[in-house]
Amino acid sequence: MIVKPQERATPATASAPEPALAGAAGAADAASPRRRMLAAGPVVALVSLLAALAVTDAAGVPLRDPDHVAGRRLLIVFALVGVLIAADVLVRASRRTGRVLPAMADVAQVRRERWTAGRSVAVMTALISFYLTYLAYRNLKSVVPLIRPGELFDGPLASLDRSLFLGHDPAVIMHSVLGTGVATEALSLVYGLFFLYIPATLALALVFSPNLQAGLFYATAQSLNWLLGAASYFLLPALGPVYADPAEFAALPSTSVTNLQQILLDQRVDFLSDPATGTAQSIAAFSSLHISIFFTGALAAHVLGMRLRARVVAWVLLALTAMATIHLGWHYVVDDIGGLILGAAAVGLALVITGYDPRADRAAASPLADAAATSRDASAGAASSATTPGDAVAAELLTAGTTASDGRTAMSPSGDPDRSAPATGEAR
DSSP states (O other): OOOOHHHHHHHHHHHTHHHHHHHHHHHHHHHHHHHHHHHHHHHHHHHHHHHHHHHHHHHTOOOOOGGGHHHHHHHHHHHHHHHHHHHHHHHHHHHHHTOSSOOHHHHHHHHHHHSOHHHHHHHHHHHHHHHHHHHHHHHHHHTHHHHSTTOOOHHHHHHHHHHHTTTOOHHHHHHHHHOSSHHHHHHHHHHHTHHHHHHHHHHHHHHHOSSHHHHHHHHHHHHHHHHHHHHHHHHSOOOOHHHHSGGGGTTSOOOHHHHHHHHHHHHHHHHHHOTTTSOOOOOOOSSOHHHHHHHHHHHHHHHTTOOHHHHHHHHHHHHHHHHHHHHTTSOOHHHHHHHHHHHHHHHHHHHHHHOOOHHHHHHHTSHHHHHHHHHHHHHHHHHGGGSOHHHHHHHHTTOOOOBOTTSOBOOOTTOOGGGSOSTTOOOO
8 A cells, every 4th residue: 555645644643742841841850950959049038037026926026127237237248248249240250251350241251151140130039048047046045035935045055064074164174274365356356256256258159159050058057057056046045144144254354245245144134124215135055056057067068078178177167166156155055056056057957958969969070971961061052042031040050160170170051161170271
């Protein structure tokens, strides 16, 4: 029997849509983790704000930004991120052109490739979410004495500390071993690093991280510390050694930390006398957020496969901060142990909430992954004419290469020329 041409063509025509359907399904599967990663920070912020609204309402005070601290810090980190983005673009343009001062056209080209609309929105969303969570945290912390009036656990916490040190007070031991002069000045400076550490590491993670997903994971983990820390304040309200037993720290010289301790005590007194209008109080000992945030940073350095030097610095900062919290009377040792638990919990929850898989990132930095990424870039370029501007932004979102432990850089899924193999002779 003779088969007509149109009849022979029918099977091929019928099967043609299948690759397109498969490609659409693959794109949908890839988009889901990206949406999850992007939503993690806003979800933590929303939960924190809802908790703050409920608790402040129960305490009879409004939700607010006392002294505009959260707003000011958000503006500071925005400015820092802006400076780092400019540095990122200039360095990349300089490497690409081989000139110390690249032409403006080259700078503009790198900026368009590196900082797409999608990447910029992702970074700004992460920062805003982080500081909205911080705003909620400050409100939650402030009303602890209103929700649990007259309940303080300083006695049991101090007793537990002494039992851990065979009947001795750990702060007294530190004062006798280190002295109360130079050591106090040095540990005061260490304690103050916390206020630089948060905006600096957030900005660096979101701007320079080879994989933006790693930066978003880090921001989410640190945001969770605020929420978990606030919960611990309600669990075991406490003032801290310097307020519960001030005579023990009376011999310490006047420093920026001792001045801050007095300011916080005055604010607490004002707040308790008039919660509706008084400045929010910020005294709470258990658990130590200094420790939890530094511990989260140290754990994240390992999870993200950072260089040995960065990991060592993270652990040294954690150890010095723990010493400062005890020496200066901010916390009991038990508070610091609680901080370690919170920091570990923040990292674990962030991995679950964001769906971030650091092992997949490290695997993507292999030579086989480089070849696969190059192939994907070629396919994406061939299909770009069929995508909408919205699709392009979604595809560019969260795209940056991954760095192997030996420092080799993988090809970025976004096709960033600065992340390609060093064919141009750029230093790696």
